[in-house]
Amino acid sequence: MDEPRSDLDARLAARLRGLRTAQGLTLEALAQRCGVSRSMISLVERAESSPTATVLERLSAGLGVSLAALFSPEHREDASPLSRRADQRCWRDPGTGYRRRNLSPPGFSSPLELVEVELPPGSTVAYDSIRVPPLEQQVWVLDGTVVVTLGEAVHRLAAGDCLAMRVDRPVAFHNPADHPARTLVAVSTGARA
Template sequence: MSGTDPDARLAARLRTLRAERGLSLDALAARTGVSRSMISVVERGESSPTASLLDRLAAGLGVTLAALFAEEERAGATPVSRRPDQAVWRDPETGYERRNLSPSGFPSALDLVEVVLPPGARVAYDTGPRAAPFDQQIWILEGSLDLAEGGSTHRLEAGDCLAMRLDGPTTFRNPAGRPARYLVALAAGAWRGRP
């Protein structure tokens, strides 16, 4: 997250999203299974939360993980996202790094995120069904990735692209001895007819 401390910026965004939804700390804790005290610590910027914890909070707030790192839409936001201005966050548990590519604050139904998963790293999102499922596609730029979702595991190599619905537990694992770099494209509810 360019220009500011990533944890402080994430903390402010979580507080804003929770307030916009009229949720108390207790209500968000009940929705996510994350303790009230842990949410409070994260919202104060006193903890570097893991990707798994952030995914649970995002699901409870009804947003994508990418939305936790985005700025609110605002009039006059530029449609260009320069690399030095793109928000970058690193998972303290796995070293996984995510970069928000989409222009900050610019209104769009699509979010683009670049991810680098270190060799041997595994990130598990155990969130169950979401109130508002999201569609995503993952395009492997470098390396390989094992992605488990919906009872299936997909081995993806450079150039492969997987389309999926983000509505249940998903695990990303880098089986190789070098980093996996991939693009994630997220859109809300494009597959409207599916439960």
């Protein structure tokens, strides 16, 4: 479901603020951890700015959570294990147009999260945060071609190819084609099953 931008920004703002305060972090402390300015974090937490994928990735790394966790509510014991397509949240990066759809049931505790990603033609989404602990994920290309650069290693993936990777260095995803590329990304969350 493509939510109106203002609703998604408000949801993201509340989740970010909740994660930060749950960890006892001030705006300044989170800014120092993730390399995003205090003023930008404040704007995002007040839903006055639509952050790019790069800013969100830095914030998630600073909070020690996956990017998908910024779009999902806290785990709840009563959460449904079913996620209907009509209820799945979509977010579009205002910088690149890249779109991500959280496929996993919101609030359901699971050791993995599934995300569908669509990269527009010619786009590149790069993440430069070094995560501690590293993030484990697999990228399966559904349609198109995606070039994944993990540190110095470059992998050109076509439809049907799957890359398992430990994200412990900068990573970039590039669509070299003139049509969209779609991937399924499985992220290990470390949460209990």
